[in-house]
Amino acid sequence: MHVITSRDNAHYKELKQLATSAQARRKAGQSILDGVHLCKTWLQELGMPLLCVVGESALQNAEVRDVVQQCEQSDVRIINVPDALYAPLSQVENGIDLLFLVKTPAPTMPSQLALSAVLLDQVQDPGNLGSIMRSAAAAGVKQIFCASGTTQAWSPKVLRAGMGAHFVLDIFENVDLHALITSARIDVVATSSHTEQSLYDLDLSHPVAWLFGHEGQGVDPALLAAASHRIAIPHLGSMESLNVAASAAVCFFEQVRQLTQR
Template identity: 60%
Template sequence: MKTVSSRDNPFYKELKALATNSQARRKAGRSLLDGVHLCQSWLDLRGLPAHCVVSEDALANPEVAAIAGRVEAARGHVTALPEALFGAISQVEHGVNLVFVVDTPAPVVPKLLTESAVLLDGVQDPGNVGSILRSAGAAGIKQVWCSPGTAFCWSPKVLRAAMGAHFVLEIFENADLPALVRDAKLPVLATSGYAAECLYDVELSGPVAWVLGHEGQGVSDELLNLASRRVAVPHAGQVESLNVAACAAVCFFEQLRQARHRQP
């Protein structure tokens, strides 16, 4: 285990940039995972990180020590920082002072939509994006395609909200959603509060692609016109519409319910 104690250390400067600057994360092709749950999930599902970073005091925490020890035992890189330095790289209040530096996965991009997927059309709130990823992973959907206007999926806020769902998904950023929908080999369902067709009346036992739109403007007119169908989630009461993440969860789990109901 190495120790870094200077703010001028090049590795520490790199950590600060990754923690605070989205452009730096995109340029480096790296992200930070903060906390025991995300780091443990990465180890279990993806393997060693590029680097494990802990505060010196955090090594007294058995969970942190176990994760750092596991990385060291596999000949991974572990660096300890004083508490004063670690505070600048963690955005979690009252966290355990453990982060992984990971190379942002870049999966091979399929040419066509052939399996159940989520298409995010300008969903801007990181919490919403993370919640949608979490629901998609829990419902067994493997692919998430993001338009250029969608929040960066590997930002700290999205990672925390998704709670490890990233590690069981294939995530494609800056996707050309209209081209993807035009060539899709499966039904494409665009969600809309103004759609005449109810979600619960749609056959969902097979693969489908879900299009979810911007928090205020919804799915773009172009994608609405290209989609196979437009569907609405029915709701009672005086509330005008559902939050996009809540809408996504209802859609994904209705698909899962139907698929399970039709299993022999």
């Protein structure tokens, strides 16, 4: 375990740059996992990180000690910093001071849509994106395709909202959704408030790609026109529409209901 006590340390400065700059993370092809849950889930699903960073007081925590021990046994570099130096590396308030630096997964882009998937057109809110990923993973969806303008999938806020879902999904960013939709081998289903077809009347016993759009503007009209189906989610209350993450969860688990009933 390497101890760093100075803010002027070159390794600390580099780590702080990665922790605070999305551009730096994209350039390096690396991501920051902040907190015990994300770190433990990464170990379980994908193996060892590039680097483990732990705050001084966090070493008193049994879960942290277990994670650190696993890293030590695999010769992962471990950096121990005072709590005051850990704070600028984290966006979590009152969390446990443990983070991993990992190589951002880069799966091979499929030539066509053939498996159940999620297509996201300029979803802006990190919490919404992470929640959609978490629901998708729970429903057995394997692929997420994000158009340009969608919030960065591997940002710390999206990672926290995803609760580890990232590690069991293939995530693709800056995707041309129109080209993907027009070449798809499966139905593409878009949510829209301007249609009478109900989600519950659709046969979802086969793979589909779900298309969701911007929180305020919805799905781009050209993408909406290219979709195989445009569906609405029936509701009884006076609210005009559902939050995009809630809409996604309803759609995913209607498909789960149909698949499990069959």
